[in-house]
Amino acid sequence: MPERLPQHKHCLNCGRAVSASKDFCSDDCEEDRIGMLRRKRRQLLILYVGSIIVLLMAVIFSTVRF
Numbered sequence: 001m002p003e004r005l006p007q008h009k010h011c012l013n014c015g016r017a018v019s020a021s022k023d024f025c026s027d028d029c030e031e032d033r034i035g036m037l038r039r040k041r042r043q044l045l046i047l048y049v050g051s052i053i054v055l056l057m058a059v060i061f062s063t064v065r066f
Contacts, residue, residue, distance in 0.1 A: 007020045013029035013036075024030040 008017045009020055009022070010016065011018050011025040011029055012023050013033040014025060016025045018025050024033065
């Protein structure tokens with residue numbers, strides 16, 4: 001008969017098993033995850049702003065007659 005594992009979750013950053021009441025295995029993992037989320041959010045913002053700028057430039061250049 002297979003042995004039952006105690007209730008647990010996995011660290012949101014590294015994937016190690018942690019108790020069911022925790023989200024991260026250590027403070028370092030939590031800080032790494034927060035830093036990664038900040039970088040992703042900043043990259044997404046840059047992508048959106050860049051896309052809007054390119055779109056505006058395309059509209060402006062398509063309406064201007066030389």
